[in-house]
Amino acid sequence: MKHYQTLLYYCYSHIDNAEQFAADHLEFCKSLGLVGRIIVADEGLNGTVSGTPEACKAYMAAVHADPRFAKTDFKIDEVDEPSFIKMHCRYKSEIVHSGLRDPNVIDPTKETGKHLEPKAFLEMKDREDVVVLDVRSNYEHNVGRFKNAVTLDIENFREFPNKINELAQYKNKKILTYCTGGIKCEKASALLLKAGFKDVYQLHGGIIKYGKEVGGKDFEGKCYVFDNRVTVDVNRVNPTVVSTCLNCGTTTSRMINCANPECNEHFTQCEACGWKMEGCCSDTCMEHPRKRPYDGTGYYIKVPQPVNIEKISKRKHKKITAIPTARS
Known part of the structure; x- marks a missing residue:
């Protein structure tokens, strides 16, 4: 029997004085004994929290009791242990960074793609007039994605606006977008x-809800999640592994953090x-003086990078795996 739950949710709804709301919400979550990560912005909430079933039930009830968030859709996972170590609730300019100079150019509360429930998405995704579009980052879709997506x-969602021109060839098709x-x-x-x-269109509730309902x-593969689990299984019907080891090319679904902080x-x-490279992605990272001890799990708490150190480029180390494209 699982003793904890993890809740994944978001809600686009305007929050007055969102910075103060974030501070108050953090204290509320702590009072329930929850751990997790919540982003608060003027445009709404984006969170994953974890705790006992009683704490999670109380949290969902409190969120739904607020008229601004009454329609929030919680995805609930039963887990063996909490999916985070601490509780963070931070104010940011957007709950998902759009990369737009003026993020008010779009307003998801007024105009967005038509929501498809998982069953409808399943029925539509293989039609000839449809393109299934993964809007997630490389590290997410490399470990798992829909067949033919x-x-x-x-590298992150704020690059998405600059990629839209590459999709012009699909303008006459139905675009089914999906994310976590x-x-x-x-x-x-x-x-x-x-x-x-x-x-x-968009897959309502994302990959997680699709796995639970259909x-x-x-x-294909696993779904990347933004907590200590790193990836979760989704497919109970025809599961496969699509990702490969960065270093040797062997098929593997195992995803870790590089030991170089x-x-x-x-x-x-x-x-x-993992053992050969001591949990590092490259020889360069193996030689780093601050390399962390590798214990076989490859999970570490992320530490802030010093501002005067140039971030190591991952692209020069990566082996590119062919990704299927949509039917023409």
Whole structure:
């Protein structure tokens, strides 16, 4: 029996004095004994929290009791242990960084792609007039994605607006966007509509809800999540492994953090290479003086990078795995 739960959720709804709300919300979460990470912005909430079933039930009830967040859709996972170590609730300019100079150009509360429930998404995704678009970052779709999905070479979502021109060839098709829990699709689909795409949809509740409601059919690999679990299984119908070890190319779904704290990025690495490379993604990281001891798990608490140290480029180390593209 699982003794804890992890909640994944978001809600686009205007918050007055959001910075103070974040401070008050942090204290509320701590009072319930929750751990997790919540982003608060003027435009809404984006969070993952973890705790006992009683604490999670109380948290969901409190959120739903606020008229601004009454329609929040919580994705609930039963877990063996809390998915975080501490509780963070921070104010930021956006709950998902859009990369736009003026983020008010789009407003997901007013115009966004049509929501598709998982069953409807499953029924539509293989049609000839449909393109399934993954709006997540490289490290996310490299470890798992929908069969035949179009993926974009982006390191983070704020690069998405600059990639829209690459999708022009699909303007006459139905665009089915998806992400982990749905939050990125709200902005991605709004940006596509702004760019002149006419028929844009989004998977409501994202990959996580799709796995829970229709068994995750045709989602290949694992789903990256933003907590200590790193990845979770989604597909109970026809599961496969699509990711490969960064170092040797062996098929593996194992994803870890680089042991070099100034790199610290997630990448896929088989167990053998993990011990051989001491949990590092490259020889350069292995030689770093601050390299952390490797214990076989490859999980570390991320530490801030000194501002005067140039971040190590991951691209020069990565082996690129072919990603399937949509049907023409």
